[in-house]
Amino acid sequence: MIPSYYEFHNPVKISSGNKALDNLPYELDQMGASRPLIITDAGVVKAGLMKYVKSAFASSNVVIGAIYDQTPPDSSMDVVNEIAEIYRENKCDSLIAVGGGSPIDTAKGVNIVISENSNDLRKFMGAELIKKPMRPLIVVPTTSGTGSEATYVAVIADKERNVKMPFTSYSLLPKVAILDPRMTLTVPAHITAATGMDALTHAMESYISLQKNPLSDAYAFAAIAIIRDNLLSAVTKGNDPKVRLAMANASLMAGVAFSNSMVGVVHGLGHATGAVAHIPHGLAMSIFLPHGLKYNLKKRKDMIGQLLLPLAGEDFYLNTPKEERAQKTIEKAIEMKKAVNAACGLPGTLKEAKVDFDQLKSIANTALGDGTLLVNPEALEFSDAMTLLEDAYENY
Numbered sequence: 356m357i358p359s360y361y362e363f364h365n366p367v368k369i370s371s372g373n374k375a376l377d378n379l380p381y382e383l384d385q386m387g388a389s390r391p392l393i394i395t396d397a398g399v400v401k402a403g404l405m406k407y408v409k410s411a412f413a414s415s416n417v418v419i420g421a422i423y424d425q426t427p428p429d430s431s432m433d434v435v436n437e438i439a440e441i442y443r444e445n446k447c448d449s450l451i452a453v454g455g456g457s458p459i460d461t462a463k464g465v466n467i468v469i470s471e472n473s474n475d476l477r478k479f480m481g482a483e484l485i486k487k488p489m490r491p492l493i494v495v496p497t498t499s500g501t502g503s504e505a506t507y508v509a510v511i512a513d514k515e516r517n518v519k520m521p522f523t524s525y526s527l528l529p530k531v532a533i534l535d536p537r538m539t540l541t542v543p544a545h546i547t548a549a550t551g552m553d554a555l556t557h558a559m560e561s562y563i564s565l566q567k568n569p570l571s572d573a574y575a576f577a578a579i580a581i582i583r584d585n586l587l588s589a590v591t592k593g594n595d596p597k598v599r600l601a602m603a604n605a606s607l608m609a610g611v612a613f614s615n616s617m618v619g620v621v622h623g624l625g626h627a628t629g630a631v632a633h634i635p636h637g638l639a640m641s642i643f644l645p646h647g648l649k650y651n652l653k654k655r656k657d658m659i660g661q662l663l664l665p666l667a668g669e670d671f672y673l674n675t676p677k678e679e680r681a682q683k684t685i686e687k688a689i690e691m692k693k694a695v696n697a698a699c700g701l702p703g704t705l706k707e708a709k710v711d712f713d714q715l716k717s718i719a720n721t722a723l724g725d726g727t728l729l730v731n732p733e734a735l736e737f738s739d740a741m742t743l744l745e746d747a748y749e750n751y
């Protein structure tokens with residue numbers, strides 16, 4: 356069904372393939388840039404990935420203006436301002452983010468500071484408050500999960516006030532996303548699993564969101580089918596470039612989907628569990644996904660049933676009576692979670708993840724204030740959150 360009104364926006368150029376990184380100088384040149392600042396982190400350096408980035412510039416007129424490789428996992432306003440200073444000192448004219456969620460969000464934050472010429476990021480917190488044109492930003496993801504290379508969202512910590520600042524603006528969308536399988540080949544199995552489940556959650560929550568639309572649906576469906584065929588292989592045979600490239604594409608597609616439809620209760624609970632019990636985002640998604648689907652069953656039975664097609668494949672879908680499809684989707688999601696966890700030792704419940712049972716009340720209270728609940732089909736009260744959390748404490 357076509358909604359009475361919707362918007363969809365995805366201007367990110369996608370460059371995907373083996374050695375796609377070699378296109379970096381060309382892409383910069385196309386945007387009139389010749390002196391990029393590269394933002395990355397110590398993990399990327401340690402994994403030896405910067406050699407692929409640097410070698411791309413070997414025989415080109417584009418020179419790397421500077422490299423910042425100390426982005427912390429939970430980036431803050433201070434870090435963003437420090438990097439913006441490096442950008443100015445080195446007369447850079449563009450940004451390249453190489454990494455997982457943190458270097459990408461940090462680069463988006465640096466872009467705000469540079470382009471708006473203001474060191475106070477707080478002024479731009481919220482929705483669509485960025486007015487000046489942004490500098491060219493190219494993103495090279497080194498994990499397959501966040502989808503940040505194709506989203507208009509960034510989250511940066513304000514350590515002084517102890518809050519996470521969310522920024523949403525179409526201006527934050529990168530100009531180019533480069534998916535090169537060499538950049539994810541060495542991601543450890545448990546991170547591959549958790550980030551892959553994050554991507555799956557983006558796609559599934561996008562498809563049942565109140566803000567879904569036909570285009571976000573198309574991206575979500577495509578992402579789920581690719582994840583079905585590749586996630587377990589990526590965990591067990593991580594050195595296969597074809598599988599890694601497939602997961603990178605699925606993660607990006609899921610990012611495009613949820614950037615245009617938002618996510619829901621699984622993310623709401625996950626953000627709260629991250630804040631209260633410091634459970635990594637992907638792991639929280641993996642734990643909560645089946646529970647979130649179950650929770651939305653009453654309002655979204657048909658849509659959850661439709662998800663069986665990409666999640667289980669055509670034969671299974673056609674052989675399942677329509678009435679049973681939603682339940683089977685949940686069972687298939689649990690099956691996938693179990694298989695992936697068995698392959699890498701990822702915890703499957705809050706208890707296994709060593710969350711203290713006494714923390715559940717605090718997690719429930721924190722989740723109630725999460726913005727993702729605004730677009731979740733089913734409303735969430737404290738008692739509902741507790742029921743969900745208690746279920747996820749013990750059960751897959």
Ligand SMILES: [Fe+2]
Pocket residue numbers: 501553556557622636640
């Ligand atoms: Fe997520």
